[in-house]
Amino acid sequence: MVLSTCLPTSTARGPRATVNSAEFVRRAANLESTTVPAASYDAIVMAPRVALILPALDEEQNVAAMLDELARATQPDGLPGLALAQIIVVDNGSTDRTAAVARERGAQVVLEPRRGYGQACLAGIAAVEPQADIIAFMDADGSDDPAELSRLIAPIERGEADLVLGSRVLGQRETGSLTPQQQFGNLLATFLMRVFYGARFTDLGPFRAIRRDALDRIGMRDTNFGWTTEMQIKAAQHRLRILEIPARHRRRRGGKSKIAGSIRGSLLAAAKIIWTILRYRLSN
Numbered sequence: 001m002v003l004s005t006c007l008p009t010s011t012a013r014g015p016r017a018t019v020n021s022a023e024f025v026r027r028a029a030n031l032e033s034t035t036v037p038a039a040s041y042d043a044i045v046m047a048p049r050v051a052l053i054l055p056a057l058d059e060e061q062n063v064a065a066m067l068d069e070l071a072r073a074t075q076p077d078g079l080p081g082l083a084l085a086q087i088i089v090v091d092n093g094s095t096d097r098t099a100a101v102a103r104e105r106g107a108q109v110v111l112e113p114r115r116g117y118g119q120a121c122l123a124g125i126a127a128v129e130p131q132a133d134i135i136a137f138m139d140a141d142g143s144d145d146p147a148e149l150s151r152l153i154a155p156i157e158r159g160e161a162d163l164v165l166g167s168r169v170l171g172q173r174e175t176g177s178l179t180p181q182q183q184f185g186n187l188l189a190t191f192l193m194r195v196f197y198g199a200r201f202t203d204l205g206p207f208r209a210i211r212r213d214a215l216d217r218i219g220m221r222d223t224n225f226g227w228t229t230e231m232q233i234k235a236a237q238h239r240l241r242i243l244e245i246p247a248r249h250r251r252r253r254g255g256k257s258k259i260a261g262s263i264r265g266s267l268l269a270a271a272k273i274i275w276t277i278l279r280y281r282l283s284n
Helices: 021-030 060-072 098-104 117-126 146-157 180-197 212-218 227-237 263-283
Strands: 050-056 084-091 108-111 134-137 163-167 208-211 242-246
Touching (some): 060 084, 084 117, 117 134, 117 227, 208 212, 208 227, 212 227, 227 263
Parallel strands (some): 050 084
Antiparallel strands (some): 163 208
């Protein structure tokens, strides 16, 4: 583990189908693609503590497999006891069956037609029920490994951290899971954050978990590519306890990345990330 040394929301809420974690597990267990029998979940106690948010844009090819993996991750012989109060898929204006597939898997679906990764995350946060005190984020494209979710949450549950980041740089990566432009952008952005904020990070990846009260305190606002950068900068500024742990990263299971999949998307994301870093520096 790498302990970061950086100690130096009103959003639109679209229509949603509310399904609790027990219902999610029941439905997932009955799907043909999930081989885990429903009875194997009987001993699992899904305490209402963690809300998981998966922003999704045209991820019909991937979201079902991700939700099935989440169900399997709660098996007694896997990583037991994922305390998920909610599994929220935020459909960010998809033109395919992303929302329908997520509902079929028993997930809660929030519709946020205003495009933007940060916008989707904000809509997901607005849908989190009051009893959840930890909020986790992961991509719906299959690149994050649901089996590692409990490792991400554990330091917060033990009272050791307020924000835990799953680092793709420190973890095992499948060949091609990070493009050269993503790797360069990570190096540049984390270097600038160290220079301007004294915050030592290795990655700006989406796989993360944060205490709800800490998230409320930092007041997230970014609606697109600067979301993860804003969270890490504000966490450093508010002197949160931040922990980076190695996280496995995989190639997306299908479709094309909305950002890294094109030169234009990569350039727009890079420009917004750098602007976010400079903007908060100038505002201080």
